[in-house]
Amino acid sequence: MPKLEEFQKWVKNNDLDIAYVSDFKNIEYFTGFSSDPIERVLGLFVFPNHEPFIFAPALEVEVIKEIGWPYPVYGYLDHEKPYDKIAQLIKEINPNPTKWGIEKDNLTIERFDQIKNHFSNVEVKSNLTDEINRLRLIKTPKEIEELKEAGKEADFALETAYNAVKVGKTEAEVAAELEYKLKKSGVMEMSFDTLIQAGAHAANPHGATDMNKIENNELVLFDLGTVHNGYISDVSRTIAVGKLNEKQQDIFDTCLKAQLKAQAAVKPGVKASEIDKIARDVIENAGYGEYFIHRAGHGMGLGEHEFPSIMEGNDLVLEEGMCFSIEPGIYIPDVAGVRIEDCVHVTQDGCEPFTNTTKELRYAKD
Amino acid sequence: MPKLEEFQKWVKNNDLDIAYVSDFKNIEYFTGFSSDPIERVLGLFVFPNHEPFIFAPALEVEVIKEIGWPYPVYGYLDHEKPYDKIAQLIKEINPNPTKWGIEKDNLTIERFDQIKNHFSNVEVKSNLTDEINRLRLIKTPKEIEELKEAGKEADFALETAYNAVKVGKTEAEVAAELEYKLKKSGVMEMSFDTLIQAGAHAANPHGATDMNKIENNELVLFDLGTVHNGYISDVSRTIAVGKLNEKQQDIFDTCLKAQLKAQAAVKPGVKASEIDKIARDVIENAGYGEYFIHRAGHGMGLGEHEFPSIMEGNDLVLEEGMCFSIEPGIYIPDVAGVRIEDCVHVTQDGCEPFTNTTKELRYAKD
Numbered sequence: 011m012p013k014l015e016e017f018q019k020w021v022k023n024n025d026l027d028i029a030y031v032s033d034f035k036n037i038e039y040f041t042g043f044s045s046d047p048i049e050r051v052l053g054l055f056v057f058p059n060h061e062p063f064i065f066a067p068a069l070e071v072e073v074i075k076e077i078g079w080p081y082p083v084y085g086y087l088d089h090e091k092p093y094d095k096i097a098q099l100i101k102e103i104n105p106n107p108t109k110w111g112i113e114k115d116n117l118t119i120e121r122f123d124q125i126k127n128h129f130s131n132v133e134v135k136s137n138l139t140d141e142i143n144r145l146r147l148i149k150t151p152k153e154i155e156e157l158k159e160a161g162k163e164a165d166f167a168l169e170t171a172y173n174a175v176k177v178g179k180t181e182a183e184v185a186a187e188l189e190y191k192l193k194k195s196g197v198m199e200m201s202f203d204t205l206i207q208a209g210a211h212a213a214n215p216h217g218a219t220d221m222n223k224i225e226n227n228e229l230v231l232f233d234l235g236t237v238h239n240g241y242i243s244d245v246s247r248t249i250a251v252g253k254l255n256e257k258q259q260d261i262f263d264t265c266l267k268a269q270l271k272a273q274a275a276v277k278p279g280v281k282a283s284e285i286d287k288i289a290r291d292v293i294e295n296a297g298y299g300e301y302f303i304h305r306a307g308h309g310m311g312l313g314e315h316e317f318p319s320i321m322e323g324n325d326l327v328l329e330e331g332m333c334f335s336i337e338p339g340i341y342i343p344d345v346a347g348v349r350i351e352d353c354v355h356v357t358q359d360g361c362e363p364f365t366n367t368t369k370e371l372r373y374a375k376d
Numbered sequence: 377m378p379k380l381e382e383f384q385k386w387v388k389n390n391d392l393d394i395a396y397v398s399d400f401k402n403i404e405y406f407t408g409f410s411s412d413p414i415e416r417v418l419g420l421f422v423f424p425n426h427e428p429f430i431f432a433p434a435l436e437v438e439v440i441k442e443i444g445w446p447y448p449v450y451g452y453l454d455h456e457k458p459y460d461k462i463a464q465l466i467k468e469i470n471p472n473p474t475k476w477g478i479e480k481d482n483l484t485i486e487r488f489d490q491i492k493n494h495f496s497n498v499e500v501k502s503n504l505t506d507e508i509n510r511l512r513l514i515k516t517p518k519e520i521e522e523l524k525e526a527g528k529e530a531d532f533a534l535e536t537a538y539n540a541v542k543v544g545k546t547e548a549e550v551a552a553e554l555e556y557k558l559k560k561s562g563v564m565e566m567s568f569d570t571l572i573q574a575g576a577h578a579a580n581p582h583g584a585t586d587m588n589k590i591e592n593n594e595l596v597l598f599d600l601g602t603v604h605n606g607y608i609s610d611v612s613r614t615i616a617v618g619k620l621n622e623k624q625q626d627i628f629d630t631c632l633k634a635q636l637k638a639q640a641a642v643k644p645g646v647k648a649s650e651i652d653k654i655a656r657d658v659i660e661n662a663g664y665g666e667y668f669i670h671r672a673g674h675g676m677g678l679g680e681h682e683f684p685s686i687m688e689g690n691d692l693v694l695e696e697g698m699c700f701s702i703e704p705g706i707y708i709p710d711v712a713g714v715r716i717e718d719c720v721h722v723t724q725d726g727c728e729p730f731t732n733t734t735k736e737l738r739y740a741k742d
């Protein structure tokens with residue numbers, strides 16, 4: 011487990027007595043064990059000079075052993091008090107750890123209070139969220155291979171979705187056909203709820219697929235992704251059904267231009283904020299600035315909301331191995347919505363997308 | 377918004393200066409607005425003598441207005457600092473609130489630190505998690521109606537799933553067919569990933585539907601649910617494919633007996649822990665105690681993990697209007713898994729299930 015070893019070294023070098031990893035996605039990153047414990051307690055405890063352990067709901071313990079976790083794993087039953095057990099396990103390794111690393115962006119006040127009830131002199135020496143985000147920011151070649159596989163699945167999903175589009179069908183029917191074909195082919199998990207929005211419905215960038223019917227002469231927006239060995243894909247395309255009017259064509263062309271220009275600018279040394287600005291400038295210059303109401307992109311990997319955030323104010327300098335989406339959108343209420351998105355990984359001198367479905371305007375067959 | 381009014385009264389009676397609701401499910405409960413902001417900030421701020429406001433990502437603001445939220449809503453863009461804006465908005469209402477209510481079980485250390493950076497003398501006077509859980513514990517007649525509708529959808533889903541079962545098909549194919557038919561019929565959202573597990577695969581109660589093929593002479597476990605106007609259903613059944621051997625038949629019979637006996641015991645005045653014990657005793661007396669490794673049930677409503685928790689140690693006394701699952705299970709590694717589950721609401725003198733699909737052993741047609 012090279013990532014975990016690296017993290018343990020960091021714990022040691024930073025003079026921590028204990029690091030408590032509570033975010034299940036970060037636990038997956040270090041251990042390969044993937045499970046959202048919802049309200050139950052799942053934790054990874056890392057020490058400078060002792061082997062780490064996982065603490066988990068009892069019903070996960072066998073699974074954790076089966077995936078080859080080489081260190082101890084302890085379970086608790088629903089009626090047991092998890093922090094009593096955790097405290098006891100920690101005390102066997104270190105009777106009174108004082109210098110703690112915790113994930114401030116994940117750990118709740120209540121859970122940290124429980125820790126503090128069991129240990130005197132708890133001092134938060136590190137916010138692990140920052141350190142783990144930094145580790146996760148640069149993907150390994152193996153992670154990029156997984157993301158490429160997920161990207162291929164997303165291309166297949168788009169093709170399937172395009173073929174399912176038909177005037178009179180609901181967005182929901184198209185999504186249903188798509189997910190049916192994916193599951194039949196062994197793609198078990200979508201990375202988020204598949205979004206298919208037709209016509210003016212697409213003007214709400216956080217709306218959901220519903221019983222809205224696809225009509226002639228409108229744009230249909232797709233935003234979807236799959237999960238491959240824990241790694242996700244995320245892609246958006248907008249296609250035409252029937253003939254587009256001038257306005258529809260113009261917002262499509264503008265969005266495409268913004269996406270292509272921003273993606274072409276990605277390379278090591280460029281700031282995240284610059285990529286956002288390139289996309290935003292194209293849209294603003296075309297007069298649609300007020301309709302582009304989200305950042306240009308987000309990091310991705312094990313989840314769809316990692317770092318780097320591609321937005322104004324983020325002066326992080328891009329490096330080889332960073333992975334993120336580039337997804338400008340234009341949403342005009344009561345008219346239409348367009349979004350075009352590829353996720354890419356930064357290469358030595360540019361970037362490479364994980365999805366390869368054409369971004370040029372396509373027309374649904376009908 | 378009667379629930380919100382009741383909560384505001386509580387804020388006033390408890391002498392709070394401000395209540396900060398951060399859990400998106402609790403925000404949905406009070407406002408009807410449903411959205412998981414993931415890493416973005418969504419908050420509901422309630423004051424003793426002033427109208428409340430919602431603070432949300434900019435792209436949600438229009439949606440919140442459209443659903444008829446009658447009070448102010450403020451948005452922030454991705455590059456803006458949400459807590460700077462929140463602090464300013466609060467200060468316009470109360471320049472220095474000191475007595476705070478926060479959801480200790482939801483709010484992260486990092487976000488609370490941001491609050492404390494903007495206000496001096498922040499004192500946590502109430503853990504809102506406890507109060508809101510208490511409010512959500514007893515469902516209104518309107519909520520029970522929604523849960524009944526979701527239950528009908530779950531019955532339809534089970535029937536569809538049973539019809540899709542066939543020797544040689546993968547679990548994934550059955551799940552795909554089921555979700556396809558649901559979406560086509562307008563049921564847009566499952567309350568959790570549909571679980572279909574055949575044979576020994578079902579012995580992992582937290583496993584996932586996969587490419588495992590259904591074979592003859594085994595048990596197939598279904599655990600699924602839908603979302604109806606925000607309210608969920610959650611049901612489990614286990615059916616037979618082909619002929620069962622003695623062991624399979626025995627664990628099925630034992631699990632069914634445990635479920636029926638526990639459900640029959642539900643009425644106002646009984647403790648949650650007693651329901652768990654009734655189910656557990658049946659399974660222990662049959663010699664399978666070590667294979668029933670989770671609580672007997674969980675509360676449900678807007679989410680699938682509410683209160684009351686039906687488990688050892690929870691001496692909460694059941695009252696009319698409480699809603700929860702009763703779902704004993706027996707999981708024998710490398711052999712089989714059985715779980716049978718209804719969700720019920722407590723009535724004046726007993727309980728009524730939301731799902732009505734028979735729990736007796738059914739055989740897949742083939």
